[in-house]
Amino acid sequence: MSPDTTTQHSQTLSRGLRSLEILADSPKPLSIAELSSELGVHRSIAYRIVRTLEDHSLVVRDEAGKVSSGPGLAALARGVSRDLQTAALPELTVLANELGMTAFVAVWDRHDCVTLVTVEPRHSRAAVAQRPGTRHAFSAGAPGIAIQSAVSEEEWQRLAPGQPYRSESGAARLQGFATSHDEVIAGLSSVAAPVRVPGRLPAAVAVVYIRSAHPEAELGARIAASARAIEEQLS
Amino acid sequence: MSPDTTTQHSQTLSRGLRSLEILADSPKPLSIAELSSELGVHRSIAYRIVRTLEDHSLVVRDEAGKVSSGPGLAALARGVSRDLQTAALPELTVLANELGMTAFVAVWDRHDCVTLVTVEPRHSRAAVAQRPGTRHAFSAGAPGIAIQSAVSEEEWQRLAPGQPYRSESGAARLQGFATSHDEVIAGLSSVAAPVRVPGRLPAAVAVVYIRSAHPEAELGARIAASARAIEEQLS
DNA sequence: AATAGGATGTTCAACTATCGAACAAGCCTT
DNA sequence: AAGGCTTGTTCGATAGTTGAACATCCTATT
Numbered sequence: 001m002s003p004d005t006t007t008q009h010s011q012t013l014s015r016g017l018r019s020l021e022i023l024a025d026s027p028k029p030l031s032i033a034e035l036s037s038e039l040g041v042h043r044s045i046a047y048r049i050v051r052t053l054e055d056h057s058l059v060v061r062d063e064a065g066k067v068s069s070g071p072g073l074a075a076l077a078r079g080v081s082r083d084l085q086t087a088a089l090p091e092l093t094v095l096a097n098e099l100g101m102t103a104f105v106a107v108w109d110r111h112d113c114v115t116l117v118t119v120e121p122r123h124s125r126a127a128v129a130q131r132p133g134t135r136h137a138f139s140a141g142a143p144g145i146a147i148q149s150a151v152s153e154e155e156w157q158r159l160a161p162g163q164p165y166r167s168e169s170g171a172a173r174l175q176g177f178a179t180s181h182d183e184v185i186a187g188l189s190s191v192a193a194p195v196r197v198p199g200r201l202p203a204a205v206a207v208v209y210i211r212s213a214h215p216e217a218e219l220g221a222r223i224a225a226s227a228r229a230i231e232e233q234l235s
Numbered sequence: 236m237s238p239d240t241t242t243q244h245s246q247t248l249s250r251g252l253r254s255l256e257i258l259a260d261s262p263k264p265l266s267i268a269e270l271s272s273e274l275g276v277h278r279s280i281a282y283r284i285v286r287t288l289e290d291h292s293l294v295v296r297d298e299a300g301k302v303s304s305g306p307g308l309a310a311l312a313r314g315v316s317r318d319l320q321t322a323a324l325p326e327l328t329v330l331a332n333e334l335g336m337t338a339f340v341a342v343w344d345r346h347d348c349v350t351l352v353t354v355e356p357r358h359s360r361a362a363v364a365q366r367p368g369t370r371h372a373f374s375a376g377a378p379g380i381a382i383q384s385a386v387s388e389e390e391w392q393r394l395a396p397g398q399p400y401r402s403e404s405g406a407a408r409l410q411g412f413a414t415s416h417d418e419v420i421a422g423l424s425s426v427a428a429p430v431r432v433p434g435r436l437p438a439a440v441a442v443v444y445i446r447s448a449h450p451e452a453e454l455g456a457r458i459a460a461s462a463r464a465i466e467e468q469l470s
Numbered sequence: 471a472a473t474a475g476g477a478t479g480t481t482c483a484a485c486t487a488t489c490g491a492a493c494a495a496g497c498c499t500t
Numbered sequence: 501a502a503g504g505c506t507t508g509t510t511c512g513a514t515a516g517t518t519g520a521a522c523a524t525c526c527t528a529t530t
Contacts, residue, residue, distance in 0.1 A: 009287040011516060012488070013251035017291045024314025033506070042490045047508070052244040056252045057344055062435070065507070069314040071342050071349040075368025077312035079259025079304040089355065097332070097357045107306050109292050114306040120325065122332045122357070133310030200297070246487060247517070267478075277519045282479070300478070 015039055016049050020069070023059060029066030077132075081107060084195070084203060085117055087233035091205070091226045092119040099222070101207040102128045106143040106192075108201045111163065112136055113144045116203075128188060128208045136184060138163060143204040145169055145178035146192035150202035159201075177220035187211050191219045193227040197234045205230065250274055251284050255304070258294060264301030312367075316342060319430070319438060320352055322468035326440070326461045327354040334457070336442040337363050341378040341427075343436045346398065347371055348379045351438075363423060363443045371419060373398060378439040380404055380413035381427035385437035394436075412455030422446050426454045428462040432469045440465065 022038050023030065030038070036046035050067055053059040057072030078085075088105045095103040096119040104118035115134040138144035138160075148156060149172035153165050172178035177193040184190075192206035205227045207219070257273050258265065265273070271281035285302055288294040292307030313320075323340045330338040331354040339353035350369040373379035373395075383391060384407035388400050407413035412428040419425075427441035440462045442454070 008283070009290055010247050010251065010283050012245050012247040013284060013287045014290070016245065016248040016251065017287070017293065020311050021291070024311045026314075027317070031507085043507085044490060044509075045488080048243070048245050048488085049248060052248045052252070055244055055249070056256070057349075058252065060344070069311065069316075071315060071344040071351060071368075073308065073312040073315050074349065074351050075370070076255050076259045076304065077308040078366055078368040079261075080306060080308050081304075082262070093355060093357055109295070109306045114292075114309065116306060116309050119354075120328060122328055131313055133306075133313040135310070278478085279480080279519060280517080283517085 012049075015041060015045070016053060019046070019049055019053065020058060020073070023067060023069045024073075026068075029062055029064075029068040031064075031066055035067060081116060081203075083234055084197075084230070087230045088195075088205065089117060089119070091230055092117065095119075095205070095207060095223065095226055096121045099207060099209075099219070101209040102130050103205070103207045104130050105195070105203060105205055106136075106147070107203045108147050109135075111138070111160070113138055113141065113147060113204075128210065130208055139166070140180075140183045142178045142180040142183075142190040142192035143206045145172050145180065146194045146204040146206070147202050149173040149178060150194035150196050175217075175220060176224040179216055179220065181211065189214075191216065191223055193220065193224040195227045195230050197231060247284075250276060250280070251288060254281075254284055254288065255293060255308070258302060258304045259308075261303075264297060264299075264303040266301055270302060316351060316438070318469055319432075319465070322465045323430075323440065324352060324354070326465055327352065330354070330440070330442060330458065330461055331356045334442060334444075334454070336444040337365050338440070338442045339365050340430070340438060340440055341371075341382070342438045343382050344370075346373070346395070348373055348376065348382060348439075363445065365443055374401070375415075375418045377413045377415040377418075377425040377427035378441045380407050380415065381429045381439040381441070382437050384408040384413060385429035385431050410452075410455060411459040414451055414455065416446065424449075426451060426458055428455065428459040430462045430465050432466060 018039060019035060022035065032046045032050060033043060036043045039046060050059060054061065057070045059067050060070040061067055092103040092105065100121045102118060102120050105116045106113045107116050112135045115130055115132055117132060118130050136144060138148060145166055145168050148166055148169040156165050168178060177191060179191050181189045187210060188208055189211055190206055190208045192204045195203045195205055205223055207223060253274060254270060257270065267281045267285060268278060271278045274281060285294060289296065292305050294302050295305040296302055319340065327338040327340065335356045337353060337355050340351045341348045342351050347370045350365060350367055352367055353365050371379060373383060380401055380403050383401055383404040391400050403413060412426060414426050416424045422445060423443055424446055425441050425443045427439045430438045430440055440458055442458060
């Protein structure tokens with residue numbers, strides 16, 4: 001077909017992983033026929049993929065044969081930046097309940113910023129839902145600015161070639177936290193502080209809240225303190 | 236080699252998934268050489284696997300080339316029983332803070348019971364850590380009993396052939412919750428209530444706490460109330 | 471400074487795991 | 501009972517995978 005002879009990536013594995021992505025995005029269980037057409041492959045291929053995923057508890061089949069994501073994924077996700085998760089979770093819990101806002105940790109993944117863990121406040125009436133796995137470009141949201149502020153512009157160009165370096169990063173570096181308003185969703189604000197650990201890419205602690213007259217400086221100082229507490233546990 | 240001609244499961248995909256499991260269990264990043272020897276395959280195979288996993292953001296390589304679990308797994312895990320997670324999280328938060336105990340949801344996966352989401356109380360001084368992905372046989376722990384109590388003994392034999400049906404299930408079905416002491420870890424107790432949703436396998440809401448003179452009946456009633464609140468949101 | 475050792479990363483022909491058309495079996499509806 | 505539709509399995513051909521061999525980088529040692 002295409003003249004590039006070098007595959008450089010595994011077809012079968014890639015299809016299996018795409019299956020997991022498709023299933024994770026699907027609100028309802030899929031039949032194998034539906035999955036195979038989503039994948040653009042023959043049904044018998046989908047059968048073998050599903051059998052294999054099932055062996056690893058990554059998918060589950062219900063009585064009608066429909067396929068959905070399985071609990072094994074929870075175990076795998078637990079291993080992602082395990083020490084960061086461990087150090088951050090108690091801090092996030094305190095932050096969320098103290099401020100009455102959803103608190104979360106976001107990490108740097110290639111072109112964007114991915115939410116890793118979130119904690120909602122005790123009585124989550126007006127709390128903003130921010131679920132793990134959410135992705136945002138660095139051009140949107142306080143966590144992205146906070147992460148950028150943890151690296152110099154030179155390093156940024158080296159690590160993320162082509163990606164713009166936001167002007168807000170300089171100010172964020174000086175005050176120790178970043179803010180954003182109406183960037184991701186209109187009416188929502190967020191405040192974030194970088195978590196720097198030597199040898200790892202920087203991450204960020206952040207909160208989101210509905211637009212209001214919060215004293216941002218205090219909020220920022222509070223979150224930056226949490227970031228330092230997390231850093232200490234990791235060093 | 237062996238005379239079974241029917242493979243029935245994909246070698247390449249299985250190796251990729253084993254890689255994810257190995258990385259999730261490893262406390263530190265692995266080199267590709269280490270990973271390949273863990274897998275028992277040639278290094279060049281591990282390279283292709285890692286490249287593919289990297290394309291899907293499921294693994295990350297640091298500057299030294301070491302491989303570790305990537306943020307994409309968080310997005311995949313989010314899709315596991317998404318509606319159950321969504322309905323349960325706020326309830327778990329309230330439970331954890333109200334009782335001062337770690338609260339969690341466990342689901343049925345083949346032979347055992349897997350922790351899906353957990354919430355630790357606000358000030359987690361003495362809180363027991365129960366991380367997502369933890370597996371227990373049905374023979375150990377209150378969540379297993381609670382799940383068993385949601386199905387009849389006939390159905391249990393059909394769905395989990397060979398697995399014993401615990402005698403405590405009958406009592407648990409009557410009172411609406413199950414308890415256990417020193418089953419998983421000496422000194423720890425747990426109380427769990429089943430979450431039944433038509434068309435899906437039963438799950439359980441539970442708390443764990445350090446052995447003490449808690450009034451179990453109250454605790455059980457409280458947790459059973461949470462289970463009902465979750466069920467209502469799912470129906 | 472130059473050499474040896476060890477590690478990481480890439481190439482390409484041989485081979486074997488994978489692919490997918492064809493087949494078989496179940497399940498509603500007509 | 502026949503027809504259509506869906507789910508699941510078989511098996512030869514093929515293309516994706518395999519792994520020895522090669523290239524490259526880094527560090528330690530003489």
